[in-house]
Amino acid sequence: MSQKDYYKILGVSRETDSKEIRDAYRRLAKKYHPDKAGPEAKDQFQDLQEAYEVLSNPDKRSSYDRMLRDKERGIHFGRKAPIYDSSPWYRANFRRPFSRRYGPSRAHADLILILSQEEAQEGRSVEVDIPYYGPCPHCGGSGEVWFFPCMACFGEGLVRERRRVRLDIPAGIEDGSVVEIPIQTIGSIKRLITILIEVR
Secondary structure, eight states: OOSSOHHHHHTOOTTOOHHHHHHHHHHHHHHHOHHHHOGGGHHHHHHHHHHHHHHTSHHHHHHHHHHHHHHHHTEEEOSOOOOBBOSSOOOOEEEOOOOTTTSOOGGGOSEEEEEOHHHHHHOEEEEEEEEEEEEOTTTTTSSEETTEEOTTTTTSSEEEEEEEEEEEEOTTOOTTOEEEEEEEBSTTOEEEEEEEEEEO
């Protein structure tokens, strides 16, 4: 999934039902299809497809809505990280704070978790959507459907997803602390998801 506002892309509200989402997509897809609107409409058309792919699927829409709520609560997503996830799985590792000079910056963290002074002192539990890339369910990861590029993943064979994990933030955590979550990936390769804690 993405940080894009799929509801705005389709011009609908968060309370919109599936029929209205489908109708909005069909109307806009006809308007912005590259064959009709020209090559310059390609990016907008792809955004429409991406938005419809998520909002038309109840499970994906539910996960996306949770991500929006987390973002509004102060959980911010950093750079995109290609992660091939395979199983449930994680064990969080809390590391001591880095100095601002030598530690990971906001730009290099996968996620930024902002806590209030009170939350940092008392500790809290928070659910976080971890980003990863998985095989496209429409083409099975091949990137093709009947010899044509898959429109769901644009021929890449991968789609961006998120897995929800629960983090128990210990009491007394300091600003600049780092949470590392190892992700088991395809083959022998592993990757760490880095969450930077900011206390304000």
